[in-house]
Amino acid sequence: MTAQRIEGKAISDAIRIEIGEETAKLAAQGIVPGLAVVLVGEDPASKVYVGSKEKACQQLGFYSEVHRLEASTTQEELLALIDRLNRQETIHGILVQLPLPKHIDEKSVIDAISAAKDVDGFHPVSVGNLVIGDDSLLPCTPAGVIELIKRTGIEIAGKHAVVIGRSNIVGKPVSMLLLREHATVTICHSRTANMADIAKTADILVVAIGKAKAIGSAFVKPGAVVIDVGINRLEDGKLAGDVDYDDVLDVAGYVTPVPGGVGPMTITMLMQNTLKAAKQLHAAKE
Numbered sequence: 182m183t184a185q186r187i188e189g190k191a192i193s194d195a196i197r198i199e200i201g202e203e204t205a206k207l208a209a210q211g212i213v214p215g216l217a218v219v220l221v222g223e224d225p226a227s228k229v230y231v232g233s234k235e236k237a238c239q240q241l242g243f244y245s246e247v248h249r250l251e252a253s254t255t256q257e258e259l260l261a262l263i264d265r266l267n268r269q270e271t272i273h274g275i276l277v278q279l280p281l282p283k284h285i286d287e288k289s290v291i292d293a294i295s296a297a298k299d300v301d302g303f304h305p306v307s308v309g310n311l312v313i314g315d316d317s318l319l320p321c322t323p324a325g326v327i328e329l330i331k332r333t334g335i336e337i338a339g340k341h342a343v344v345i346g347r348s349n350i351v352g353k354p355v356s357m358l359l360l361r362e363h364a365t366v367t368i369c370h371s372r373t374a375n376m377a378d379i380a381k382t383a384d385i386l387v388v389a390i391g392k393a394k395a396i397g398s399a400f401v402k403p404g405a406v407v408i409d410v411g412i413n414r415l416e417d418g419k420l421a422g423d424v425d426y427d428d429v430l431d432v433a434g435y436v437t438p439v440p441g442g443v444g445p446m447t448i449t450m451l452m453q454n455t456l457k458a459a460k461q462l463h464a465a466k467e
C-alpha cells in the first residue's frame with residue numbers, strides 16, 4: 182500500500198484562513214498584530230524566507246517591518262535595533278532570521294529579544310516554559326509538525342515517537358512537544374548506535390538532520406507516520422528532504438513531502454505566534 186501524503190501547503194492555507202478571521206475580529210477592537218523581521222546579510226534562502234514572511238503579514242492584515250541590514254552590521258548595532266523594537270508598541274513579535282553572519286553571537290541576539298515578543302520561541306524563557314509545560318510562544322517548525330500530525334487526524338498520545346536530530350531549533354523542541362502530547366519519545370543523533378533499529382520501532386518518525394535523502398525504508402516501520410523536516414538544495418537546484426520520499430512511500434502509512442510538507446507550516450505558525458503575542462501584550466496593558 183502507498184503512504185498517504187500529508188499536504189502541508191493545504192493544511193497551512195486552512196490555518197491561515199482561521200488566523201485571518203481572528204485578525205479581522207481583533208482589528209475591530211483596534212488591535213493590529215505587528216511583526217518585525219531582521220535580516221542580516223545576503224544569504225539567498227534567508228532573503229526568500231523573509232520575503233515570504235513579509236507577504237504573509239500583508240495577506241493577513243498584520244503590520245510588518247523588515248529590517249534588511251548589511252552583512253558587516255556589528256553585534257552592537259543589531260542589539261541596539263532589538264532594544265528599540267522591544268520598546269516599540271506597534272511591534273508584538275520580533276524575529277531575527279537565522280543563520281547570522283559568523284561575527285555575530287546568535288545566543289546574545291536571541292537572549293536580547295523580549296520574551297513576550299519572542300515569536301520564534303527560541304528565547305531561554307520560552308524554551309524553559311516549553312520544557313515545564315507552561316503556556317508560551319512555541320518554536321514555529323516544531324509547532325508546525327504537531328499541527329500537521331493533529332490536523333491529519335493522527336493520535337499522538339500513547340504512540341512511540343522517534344526524533345532523529347537534536348538541534349535546539351527542531352530536534353529538542355519537537356521532542357518536548359511530542360512528550361507534552363503524551364507520546365513516548367526517543368531522541369536519536371549522530372552518536373546513536375543502531376539508529377535504524379530504533380527508528381523502525383517508531384509509530385511517528387520525525388527527521389531533522391540536514392542530510393538529503395539520508396533516511397530510507399530501512400528506518401521505517403510499516404504504517405508509520407514519517408515527518409520530514411529537512412530542506413536540502415541538491416546540485417540540480419531541486420529541493421529534497423532528509424527522507425528518501427520515494428523509498429519510504431511503500432512502507433510508511435503517512436509521509437510529508439519536501440517541498441510542500443513541514444516548510445509551509447513554519448511561516449503560518451509564526452503568524453499564529455504573532456497574533457498570540459499581540460493579544461497577550463494588549464491584555465497585559467489593560
Ligand SMILES: Nc1nc2c(c(=O)[nH]1)N[C@@H](CN(C=O)c1ccc(C(=O)N[C@@H](CCC(=O)O)C(=O)O)cc1)CN2
Pocket residue numbers: 229230276277278279280301321322412420439440441442443444445446447448
Ligand atoms: N529565525 C528563524 N530562522 C530560521 C527559521 C526559523 O524558524 N526562524 N527556519 C528556517 C527558515 N524558514 C523560516 O525562517 C523557512 C524554511 C522553509 C520554508 C518553506 O516554506 N519551505 C518550502 C520550500 C521553499 C523553497 O522553495 O525554498 C517547503 O518546504 O515547501 C519556510 C520558512 C531557518 N531559519
